[in-house]
Amino acid sequence: MIFFSNPRRSVLSASSAFYLSFKPEALMSKKITTRSENYSDWYIDIVTRAQLADYAPVKGCMVIRPNGYEIWEKMQSVLDKMFKDTGHRNAYFPLLIPESFLQKEAEHVEGFAPECAVVTHGGGKKLAENLMLRPTSETIIWHMYSKWITSYRDLPLLINQWCNVLRWEMRTRLFLRTTEFLWQEGHTAHAAKEDAEEETLKMLNVYKTFAEEYMAMPVTAGLKTESEKFPGAVNTYTIEAMMQDKKALQAGTSHFLGQNFAKAFDVTFQDEAGERRHVWASSWGVSTRLIGALIMCHSDDQGLVLPPKLAARQVVIIPIWKGDDEASRVIECAHKIKEELSVKFSVHVDDRRQYKPGWKFNEWELLGIPLRIEIGPRDLESGNVVLSRRDKKEKSTVPMKSVSDETARLLETIQKDLFQRARDFREANTFLADDFQGFKERIEENGFYRIHWCGQGKCEERIKEETKATIRCIPLDAVEESGKCIVCGAASPRRVLAGRAY
RNA sequence: CGGGACGUGGCUCAGCCUGGUAGAGCACUGCGUUCGGGACGCAGGGGUCGCAGGUUCAAAUCCUGUCGUCCCGACCA
Numbered sequence: 001m002i003f004f005s006n007p008r009r010s011v012l013s014a015s016s017a018f019y020l021s022f023k024p025e026a027l028m029s030k031k032i033t034t035r036s037e038n039y040s041d042w043y044i045d046i047v048t049r050a051q052l053a054d055y056a057p058v059k060g061c062m063v064i065r066p067n068g069y070e071i072w073e074k075m076q077s078v079l080d081k082m083f084k085d086t087g088h089r090n091a092y093f094p095l096l097i098p099e100s101f102l103q104k105e106a107e108h109v110e111g112f113a114p115e116c117a118v119v120t121h122g123g124g125k126k127l128a129e130n131l132m133l134r135p136t137s138e139t140i141i142w143h144m145y146s147k148w149i150t151s152y153r154d155l156p157l158l159i160n161q162w163c164n165v166l167r168w169e170m171r172t173r174l175f176l177r178t179t180e181f182l183w184q185e186g187h188t189a190h191a192a193k194e195d196a197e198e199e200t201l202k203m204l205n206v207y208k209t210f211a212e213e214y215m216a217m218p219v220t221a222g223l224k225t226e227s228e229k230f231p232g233a234v235n236t237y238t239i240e241a242m243m244q245d246k247k248a249l250q251a252g253t254s255h256f257l258g259q260n261f262a263k264a265f266d267v268t269f270q271d272e273a274g275e276r277r278h279v280w281a282s283s284w285g286v287s288t289r290l291i292g293a294l295i296m297c298h299s300d301d302q303g304l305v306l307p308p309k310l311a312a313r314q315v316v317i318i319p320i321w322k323g324d325d326e327a328s329r330v331i332e333c334a335h336k337i338k339e340e341l342s343v344k345f346s347v348h349v350d351d352r353r354q355y356k357p358g359w360k361f362n363e364w365e366l367l368g369i370p371l372r373i374e375i376g377p378r379d380l381e382s383g384n385v386v387l388s389r390r391d392k393k394e395k396s397t398v399p400m401k402s403v404s405d406e407t408a409r410l411l412e413t414i415q416k417d418l419f420q421r422a423r424d425f426r427e428a429n430t431f432l433a434d435d436f437q438g439f440k441e442r443i444e445e446n447g448f449y450r451i452h453w454c455g456q457g458k459c460e461e462r463i464k465e466e467t468k469a470t471i472r473c474i475p476l477d478a479v480e481e482s483g484k485c486i487v488c489g490a491a492s493p494r495r496v497l498a499g500r501a502y
Numbered sequence: 503c504g505g506g507a508c509g510u511g512g513c514u515c516a517g518c519c520u521g522g523u524a525g526a527g528c529a530c531u532g533c534g535u536u537c538g539g540g541a542c543g544c545a546g547g548g549g550u551c552g553c554a555g556g557u558u559c560a561a562a563u564c565c566u567g568u569c570g571u572c573c574c575g576a577c578c579a
Contacts, residue, residue: 040573059570115578136579170503170577177578238579250579289579320538327537358539376538386538502579 032366034301039245046295047174050304050367060172060179064288067367068175070312071291072182076162078214078309079184079286082206088158088186093140095164099130101139104264108138111231115168133166138232138257138283141187142265149189149279152271156199157189175292176249176502183287189262189279191271196280200256201476203284204237207252215290216307216418217241217297218426219251220448220497222473225460233283234258240472240497242426243296246446248472248501251293254284298391298418304368305391307418308411315347315407316369320357320376327353334375337385340404345411365390370414371407389414391421432495436466436486443467448499452492454485462487463498472497 032049033041047053052068055061064072080090096119102109112135119131134140141159149157162184172178186203190196204221211219219239229236233255241251261267262278271277298305308314319334321327331351338347348369350360357374364372374386374395385403388395391414398406430448433439439449453459453471463486464470478494485492 038573044572055571057570111578165579167578169579171575181579183579253579285579287579318538322537353537356537356539356541358537359541360539362540374538378538 032301032303035244042301043292043296044174046299046304052291052295052304053174055174058179060169062174062178064182068291071294071306071310072288074310074312075210075214075286075290076184079206079210080160080162082210083160083184083186086158086202086206088160088188090161091159092161092163093134093137093144095134096131097134097137097140099132101143102132104139105232105260107260108232108264112136112167117166117168134163135165135167136283136285137161137163137165137185138187138261139265142261142267142281145187145189145279146265146267149267149269152191152269155189155191155269155279156195158186158199159188160184160186173292173502175295176289178288181287181289183285185283185285188282189267190281191269191277191279193258193280196258196282197256200235200237200254200282200284203282204239204252204254207239207254207284207286210286211239211241211251211290211293212419214307214309215294215297216309216415216422217251217293218419218423220473220475222475222478222497224253224473225457225471225496227457227460228470230255230283232257232260234260237476238473240501241293241297242422242429242448242499243293243502244425245296246429246448246499248448248497248499249289249293249296250472250501251290252284252286255282257281257283297422299368302362303366305418306368306370308370308415311368311370312346313348313369314345314411315341315371315373316364317347317349317373317375318357318360318364319349319351320374322377326377329380330375330377333380334373337373337375337400337403341407344404345407361388371410373403373407391418433486433498434483439486440467443469443500446500448472448497450495451486451498452481452483452494453496453498454488454490454492456485456488456490459485459487467498467500469498469500472499472501 032045035042050067051065052071053062053064056063099118102112102116116135117133119133120127145157148154164180164182166180169177169179188196188199190199208219208221211217219241221237221239224236224238230253235256237254238250239252240248243249259278259280261281267279268276269279294306294310295304298307317334317338319327319330321330334349334351338349341347350364361372368390370390372388372390374388379385379400383400384397385400386395386397387406387410389410426448430450431442433442433449433451439451443449449469460471474494474496478496481494483492483495484490
């Protein structure tokens with residue numbers, strides 16, 4: 001039986017609720033709340049109507065449905081390749097971690113203990129030692145690393161794992177913050193401090209590349225402040241993105257762990273000189289939260305908008321007809337085009353007879369398919385097809401002969417335009433702020449603010465209390481610019497990025 | 503965990519105040535007509551009213567508890 005750290009009920013009550021709240025397929029019909037009406041409702045509508053996820057019977061948990069899981073699989077395959085190309089290998093560590101492991105690193109236990117779920121019973125008996133459901137795997141991994149690492153020849157050790165983790169969150173939101181979520185966590189061990197630091201930044205850069213080139217989502221890479229860093233890290237780096245409501249979202253993190261875990265778990269190696277030393281470490285992760293980021297970055301009031309590089313289905317072909325013989329001719333042509341395009345793209349022909357074309361247009365727009373090809377009797381006659389891009393309400397008529405080239409060109413353009421538009425939006429909503437009072441007023445409209453900050457925790461705390469904004473990061477590309485802290489007026493060497501966040 | 507709103511066919515909701523045979527629209531199934539931006543007709547199927555107690559001859563309706571979702575605050579990827 002499983003109890004959580006604030007034990008209120010057993011799993012038994014949850015399982016009876018399962019049958020009662022479980023509901024089969026919900027079909028889309030209702031209109032989506034617009035972003036201007038209510039941004040939160042809009043987000044929930046997109047996730048549920050596009051059938052990306054549904055609420056699970058357990059509080060804070062979600063079911064990732066095929067439409068959503070498909071996106072995660074795409075993300076995984078791209079990232080996994082990037083990890084392997086940088087020398088990492090995958091492994092799997094267990095879900096259950098002895099409670100005592102968490103205690104070994106002081107900051108780590110303080111940070112994670114409150115949000116841990118704990119298993120107290122197994123096989124009908126109380127356990128000798130409680131087991132935690134991993135909130136992150138540093139402890140179990142470093143326990144194992146201490147057995148595996150003995151020589152400098154064992155280093156660097158570069159391991160990644162794809163898994164689920166559990167954090168008992170107070171307020172949850174589909175994809176953005178759920179009790180259980182899927183992620184990847186890389187854990188590396190190095191002989192030299194510089195190697196671990198380099199690794200930390202290298203992986204941060206992998207995330208930035210992924211966000212910008214695949215998700216078409218511009219991000220700011222930077223260093224987290226002391227109060228925002230990962231419990232147990234020396235430094236935490238982040239990529240921060242701006243959502244369409246002008247709030248910040250932390251999309252990925254990379255930590256330089258110093259020797260904190262190596263010391264806590266006694267991970268040492270002999271160097272070339274035969275001397276025993278502690279290893280240096282990094283860890284880094286991105287989660288299914290990226291799906292939430294993707295939605296909030298690009299989607300509109302019609303539904304999901306997917307960048308071509310992450311769309312499981314990139315092109316949908318809608319045949320249009322009157323009468324049965326016309327139908328068979330048009331559908332045949334649609335499949336021919338599909339075959340031609342399938343060499344390079346993933347293509348779907350929607351030849352369902354029970355829906356009219358207009359209905360299908362709306363449905364596929366809801367699902368975010370980047371490009372739609374419409375083909376009807378008029379096109380058969382003229383030898384053309386109509387291409388309609390999802391990101392803009394633009395249709396073009398192109399000769400059937402060049403459909404493959406045009407598709408390639410358009411998908412590439414869509415990918416680029418999505419990024420460009422997101423970047424323009426971010427730039428248009430990023431401001432310099434030098435006066436605290438003005439900042440406090442302006443922040444009501446969200447946005448990013450580049451402010452001077454002296455580096456003191458108490459000034460950071462005041463910003464948080466008076467504006468509800470946080471210092472998102474100290475951008476890596478921040479230019480040297482001497483100024484005065486927006487709160488206390490003390491000297492500041494460069495501007496930091498602040499804003500309200502998810 | 504505090505404040506607010508809400509749980510009734512798959513979806514959106516009415517019915518509840520004043521207890522007495524569970525409803526509508528959409529969706530779904532069958533047949534026919536339709537088909538270039540969310541078609542129409544006819545005929546069907548489907549709900550122990552979130553859950554558990556209680557009051558009552560009788561509870562979707564009244565009472566108590568509980569679970570869940572959304573919004574607003576304190577914690578976080």
